[in-house]
Amino acid sequence: MIYLDNAATTKTAPEVVEAMLPYFTENYGNPSTIYSLGSTSKQAINKARQTIADSLGAKAEEIYFTAGGSESDNWAIKAAAEAYESKGRHIITSKIEHHAVLHTCQYLEKRGYEVTYLNVDRNGIVDLEELKAAIRPDTILISIMFANNEIGTIEPIKEIGAVAKEHGILFHTDAVQAFGQVPINVDEMHIDMLSSSAHKLNGPKGIGFLYIRKGVKIRSFVHGGAQERSRRAGTENVPGIVGFGAAVERAMRTMEERTKKEIELRDYLIHRLETEIDHCWLNGDRTRRLPNNVNFSFLFVEGESMLIMLDMKGICASSGSACTSGSLDPSHVLLAIGLKHEEAHGSLRLTLSAENTREEMDFVVDNIKAIVKRLRSMSPLYEDYLKTGKL
Secondary structure: EEEEOOOOOOOOOHHHHHHHOOHHHHHOOOOOOOOHHHHHHEEEEEEHHHHHHHHHOOOOHHHHOOOOOOHHHHHHHHHHHHHOOOOOOOEEOOOOOOHHHHHHHHHOOEEEEEEEEEOEOOOOOOOOOHHHHHHHOOOOEEEEEOOOOOOOOOOOOHHHHHHHOOOOOOOEEEOOOOOEOOOOOOOOOOOOEEEHHHHHHHOOOOOEEEEOOOOOOOOEEEEOOOHHHHOOOOOOOOOHHHHHHHHHHHHHHHHHHHHHHHHHHHHHHHHHHHHOOOOOOEOOOOEEEEEEEEEEOOOOOHHHHHHHHHHHHOEEEEEOHHHHHHOOOOOOOHHHOOOOOOHHHHHEEEEOOOOOOOHHHHHHHHHHHHHHHHHHHHHHHHHHHHHHHHO
């Protein structure tokens, strides 16, 4: 099997699993208890919290553990909207956000909030001038993702943060895809809230965090206990938190070497696809993109058919976000960057890891070439193109 869907989830690293195991069987105490078995769990949580805070240039008390990125996004946006509604009810986001952000904003619109959805250019980048023009006296929150989960484009986060700070507006970023892949410093980038999820960086599923800058007025998200400084009640997922800490330590230690290899594989894959298959193109910015992301559109081809045929060859890939894999609608991200419906339907996302090899990339490209050729041979649209020469 060749796994090329690391944007959907990653394999939990062996050292992460090893770190977690004692907290299932030996150190299983509830962190809220006062006896030593519980204290051991509490200390492990504190250690993981500090590791994560250090990786962002944050303080330990600014890290709040959640069940994952979607919960963190919901918390940041809903709780901020409620806490700052006396100032205003206007939120700014972009058209290419993850649905955890978009659907939360739509939820708030039904409750009287106004949301501005910024356009992006062909590469998926937010225009800073459009952002500035969208700001109103009643704007309370800007939420722009750090890097797009489908096309891999990295947004100008530091510049967006500076605009938000200048206008006294909270700035939240969904960094689920970026955290562990690119350096992030919340102070340098003027980030007030940041969402992340462990299973995107070789950690376990079901655990995430929300960074909330000290001083930000934000309401509790789950009521019923004093955990997470009374803002997110419920007995902590100790093994998950320990695993997240271990995954972050690993990600920071290996980032430079790991991403260098991913970029080399990424660019090799892009080059072969571009030069060996006609009527296809790269989606997303060529240089300002995640180290491991490759997203291509192929004319006269259905992405879903490609995925099935790749799977038959032992290749795991995606046509977009894992959260919308059951949808027949074209990707909202690809439509937002200007693709037509039929072009968006023919998209393929390949997200690598440092464990992949050049030989695997060659195998993947050879199979994509054969699959595209076969699918086009069955396409009436491609047959018309061969007759008329018109796309």
